[in-house]
Amino acid sequence: MAVPERCALVVIDVQVGFDDPVWGNRNNPSCEANVEALVRRWREQGRPIVFVRHDSDEGPDSPLAPGQPGNDFKPMVSGEPDLLITKRVHSAFYGKPNLDTWLQDQRVDAVVICGIATDHCCETTARMASDLGYQTFFALDATHAFDRTGPDGQVVTADEICRATAASLHEEFAKVVTTAELVAS
Numbered sequence: 001m002a003v004p005e006r007c008a009l010v011v012i013d014v015q016v017g018f019d020d021p022v023w024g025n026r027n028n029p030s031c032e033a034n035v036e037a038l039v040r041r042w043r044e045q046g047r048p049i050v051f052v053r054h055d056s057d058e059g060p061d062s063p064l065a066p067g068q069p070g071n072d073f074k075p076m077v078s079g080e081p082d083l084l085i086t087k088r089v090h091s092a093f094y095g096k097p098n099l100d101t102w103l104q105d106q107r108v109d110a111v112v113i114c115g116i117a118t119d120h121c122c123e124t125t126a127r128m129a130s131d132l133g134y135q136t137f138f139a140l141d142a143t144h145a146f147d148r149t150g151p152d153g154q155v156v157t158a159d160e161i162c163r164a165t166a167a168s169l170h171e172e173f174a175k176v177v178t179t180a181e182l183v184a185s
Helices: 031-045 099-105 118-131 158-169 179-184
Strands: 007-012 049-054 083-087 110-116 135-144 175-177
Touching (some): 007 031, 007 118, 031 049, 031 110, 031 135, 031 179
Parallel strands (some): 007 049, 007 110, 135 175
C-alpha cells in the first residue's frame, strides 16, 4: 500500500474524558497504542500531524468541557502537532483554525484519520475529507466506538458499529486500513 508523501495524520479527540463511564462500553483496547504508533511513525518520517480536540459546549459537567481534566489529550497524544484544531461539532473540518485551508496551504492531498469515536467524529471527518477531494485513509484499528442503543431499543455493540462504519466508508469515502499497513508504508 502506498501512502502519498504529503499525507497528514489527523488524530481526533483522543481525550481523557472518553474514559468516563458515561459513554458506556467501548471496543478495541488497542486503539490508543495504535494511535501512538502512528504518531511516532509520522514524526519519524517528518510528515504533518494534526491533533483535534473536542471542546464541549454542553456545560462544565461534560467530560470534554474546556478547563476540565477530561478535555486533556491522553498521554500517547504527546508532543507538538503541526496544527491543533479545536471543535464543538463532529467534523474536524468545522473546527478552528480551518483544517481544509491549512491542508491546502501545506500542499497536503491525503489524510489518515484515527481517534475517537469511530462512528462519530472520525467517520464524519473522513466523509468530509473525501468530499473535499483528499485521498482518505481510515485507520480502523486506531479508532474505537461505544455501544449504542438504536431507536428500537436494541443495543448495537461497538464492534458491530465499527464493522458497519468500515463497510460504509471503504472504497466509497476512504480506504480502510490497519495501523500495521500504515507503519509499513
